[in-house]
Amino acid sequence: xxxxxxxxxxxxxxxxxxxxxxxxxxxxxxxxxxxxxxxxxxxxxxxxxxxxxxxxxxxxxxxxxxxxxxxxxxxxxxxxxxxxxxxxxxxxxxxxxxxxxxxxxxxxxxxxxxxxxxxxxxxxxxxxxxxxxxxxxxxxxxxxxxxxxxxxxxxxxxxxxxxxxxxxxxxxxxxxxxxxxxxxxxxxxxxxxxxxxxxxxxxxxxxxxxxxxxxxxxxxxxxxxxxxxxxxxxxxxxxxxxxxxxxxxxxxxxxxxxxxxxxxxxxxxxxxxxxxxxxxxxxxxxxxxxxxxxxxxxxxxxxxxxxxxxxxxxxxxxxxxxxx
Amino acid sequence: xxxxxxxxxxxxxxxxxxxxxxxxxxxxxxxxxxxxxxxxxxxxxxxxxxxxxxxxxxxxxxxxxxxxxxxxxxxxxxxxxxxxxxxxxxxxxxxxxxxxxxxxxxxxxxxxxxxxxxxxxxxxxxxxxxxxxxxxxxxxxxxxxxxxxxxxxxxxxxxxxxxxxxxxxxxxxxxxxxxxxxxxxxxxxxxxxxxxxxxxxxxxxxxxxxxxxxxxxxxxxxxxxxxxxxxxxxxxxxxxxxxxxxxxxxxxxxxxxxxxxxxxxxxxxxxxxxxxxxxxxxxxxxxxxxxxxxxxxxxxxxxxxxxxxxxxxxxxxxxxxxxx
Numbered sequence: 001x002x003x004x005x006x007x008x009x010x011x012x013x014x015x016x017x018x019x020x021x022x023x024x025x026x027x028x029x030x031x032x033x034x035x036x037x038x039x040x041x042x043x044x045x046x047x048x049x050x051x052x053x054x055x056x057x058x059x060x061x062x063x064x065x066x067x068x069x070x071x072x073x074x075x076x077x078x079x080x081x082x083x084x085x086x087x088x089x090x091x092x093x094x095x096x097x098x099x100x101x102x103x104x105x106x107x108x109x110x111x112x113x114x115x116x117x118x119x120x121x122x123x124x125x126x127x128x129x130x131x132x133x134x135x136x137x138x139x140x141x142x143x144x145x146x147x148x149x150x151x152x153x154x155x156x157x158x159x160x161x162x163x164x165x166x167x168x169x170x171x172x173x174x175x176x177x178x179x180x181x182x183x184x185x186x187x188x189x190x191x192x193x194x195x196x197x198x199x200x201x202x203x204x205x206x207x208x209x210x211x212x213x214x215x216x217x218x219x220x221x222x223x224x225x226x227x228x229x230x231x232x233x234x235x236x237x238x239x240x241x242x243x244x245x246x247x248x249x250x251x252x253x254x255x256x257x258x259x260x261x262x263x264x265x266x267x268x269x270x271x272x273x274x275x276x277x278x279x280x281x282x283x284x285x286x287x288x289x290x291x292x293x294x295x296x297x298x299x300x301x302x303x304x305x306x307x308x309x310x311x312x313x314x315x316x317x318x319x320x321x322x323x324x
Numbered sequence: 325x326x327x328x329x330x331x332x333x334x335x336x337x338x339x340x341x342x343x344x345x346x347x348x349x350x351x352x353x354x355x356x357x358x359x360x361x362x363x364x365x366x367x368x369x370x371x372x373x374x375x376x377x378x379x380x381x382x383x384x385x386x387x388x389x390x391x392x393x394x395x396x397x398x399x400x401x402x403x404x405x406x407x408x409x410x411x412x413x414x415x416x417x418x419x420x421x422x423x424x425x426x427x428x429x430x431x432x433x434x435x436x437x438x439x440x441x442x443x444x445x446x447x448x449x450x451x452x453x454x455x456x457x458x459x460x461x462x463x464x465x466x467x468x469x470x471x472x473x474x475x476x477x478x479x480x481x482x483x484x485x486x487x488x489x490x491x492x493x494x495x496x497x498x499x500x501x502x503x504x505x506x507x508x509x510x511x512x513x514x515x516x517x518x519x520x521x522x523x524x525x526x527x528x529x530x531x532x533x534x535x536x537x538x539x540x541x542x543x544x545x546x547x548x549x550x551x552x553x554x555x556x557x558x559x560x561x562x563x564x565x566x567x568x569x570x571x572x573x574x575x576x577x578x579x580x581x582x583x584x585x586x587x588x589x590x591x592x593x594x595x596x597x598x599x600x601x602x603x604x605x606x607x608x609x610x611x612x613x614x615x616x617x618x619x620x621x622x623x624x625x626x627x628x629x630x631x632x633x634x635x636x637x638x639x640x641x642x643x644x645x646x647x648x
Contacts, residue, residue, distance in 0.1 A: 018581055019581065022462060022463065023462070094648070097644055097645070097648055098644055118648055123648045127647060128452075128456065128632060129591075130647045131633075132452065134647070135611075135637075136449065136605045136608050136635070137601070138604070139346065184594075257339065257342055257597060257600035257603075261596035263593070263594065264593070264594040265591075265592075265593055266590075266591070266593075266594075267589075268589075269588070270590075272584070272586050272587060273582070273587075276581035276585050277587050279581075280462070303648070304632050304643050304644070305631050305633060307630060307631050308455055308456055308627070308628050308632075309455075309628035309629060311460070312459045313459075320421055320626060321421070321422050323454045323458070324447045324451045324627070
């Protein structure tokens with residue numbers, strides 16, 4: 001049995017808890033939280049400890065599944081945890097991945113531990129598709145589309161506007177862009193042509209809706225480069241929408257082997273629950289990290305470094321006989 | 325530069341030749357043929373030798389890309405070649421993969437060489453999808469659909485019927501089956517419900533068409549379990565159809581993380597040229613085998629054993645910065 005610890009219990013921690021409970025080759029040593037452990041009632045009856053007690057479990061946990069966020073939790077904590085534990089995380093700030101990798105690789109090698117970073121669906125499963133597709137079809141164009149799904153960062157940005165009580169933002173791929181890629185047209189697509197942003201905003205009594213709408217639509221980096229739809233709704237409506245955590249997207253590679261022969265490779269995900277699926281991916285890579293660490297591998301790895309067989313509870317013989 | 329040899333020059337050999345020519349980090353030492361080398365004019369001006377001369381190139385070739393068939397070429401030749409060379413092949417007789425693997429693994433380990441088997445799109449890219457999807461969504465159903473594309477084995481089976489001059493058979497996924505999977509219905513599909521078989525047959529003058537159609541439709545293993553359409557056409561029409569080598573297919577994983585949350589993962593390929601795309605995949609794995617062999621890896625491997633980073637000409641740093 002692979003012994004895992006789950007660090008953090010938000011939406012992702014809950015998803016990981018479900019996935020670990022579902023894995024027959026895994027045993028959960030504990031969920032480690034910053035909250036008061038006695039107040040946390042996880043979806044599966046695993047033991048709950050304060051994250052301050054984690055240190056005591058050194059040597060009793062094969063891998064920690066880190067369920068914190070990429071903004072502050074992971075940059076602050078992963079390197080510290082790596083001194084004593086192997087880890088898997090879902091670090092998804094694309095621009096900072098190289099720097100995060102280098103830092104963790106150094107710590108892990110110094111301490112003889114192993115860290116898999118940026119695991120989930122993007123980065124993660126989508127990263128695999130982008131790389132594999134590019135390697136097997138070198139002359140071509142890449143397209144990644146996200147949605148329909150909630151962008152947490154964009155929702156947060158709206159909530160910071162004066163007069164806004166709550167808000168949720170959906171990223172939606174534009175159908176005409178998807179179709180032109182699917183038809184092998186290899187279009188050059190601007191940011192605006194690829195995705196639409198639809199916002200549902202609850203405002204305070206007497207707030208200036210026109211001004212809020214303008215502020216959203218003109219917000220640089222977040223909305224200015226997109227076609228943005230702003231809907232004003234009640235606080236309850238926003239709350240109800242926030243319960244649904246569906247997401248998904250598409251990775252395409254469209255290219256040629258000769259002038260006359262074109263090929264289209266497509267991966268798509270339709271996810272009812274972003275955190276439950278991400279948690280399930282994290283858990284599969286937890287299995288891989290535990291196994292690789294047992295073989296003596298140390299340092300930092302990504303989906304590009306881990307042979308796929310390590311993700312499956314099946315033996316190599318079973319994989320070859322049943323899935324190859 | 326990775327030095328490759330191409331063994332066999334049929335449709336697949338031609339596809340590999342194009343892919344190697346397109347790879348900036350590869351150099352083709354030669355195409356090795358069973359035909360008279362002076363009579364072979366390859367699509368790219370690589371040197372051509374008799375396969376009997378291959379032995380002389382021992383030590384000068386990093387990896388051989390084997391372009392023979394799975395019925396006789398590969399089972400007869402790969403083990404012999406592995407004594408002196410690293411190899412990549414597209415062995416696709418699914419039922420015989422375990423036995424083929426064991427045999428080559430032994431030979432390769434004894435001789436300090438490396439062999440990647442069953443490389444292409446199925447087995448190959450589709451095998452990766454089946455395994456990855458299953459590992460990240462353990463509670464679910466798998467579906468693989470092939471086509472629309474030519475099945476060489478089924479076309480051969482028709483050609484063996486008395487009175488048939490030439491024939492081509494297309495495997496076509498049934499739209500209603502695809503839709504029910506895409507809609508997350510997790511259907512139990514019979515062979516007949518998944519694929520349709522459409523045949524185009526040219527017969528000899530005076531041949532009994534009714535009897536030929538009956539023979540095709542009732543042929544056990546090949547057609548009896550399918551809805552089969554038989555069209556009688558001219559020899560020229562069959563010949564024209566044989567020039568187009570398009571193929572493709574779909575891998576689905578449909579499942580749940582909790583009762584209320586379902587997920588659908590889909591990989592699809594639309595290929596204008598089956599042999600050119602297969603050749604391109606074989607070439608990417610040739611890169612991987614050359615690199616892994618240099619690191620001292622020996623034995624037999626499949627897509628499940630090779631970390632994806634080895635397939636790309638990009639450095640690990642570039643992969644993390646640009647694709648992750």
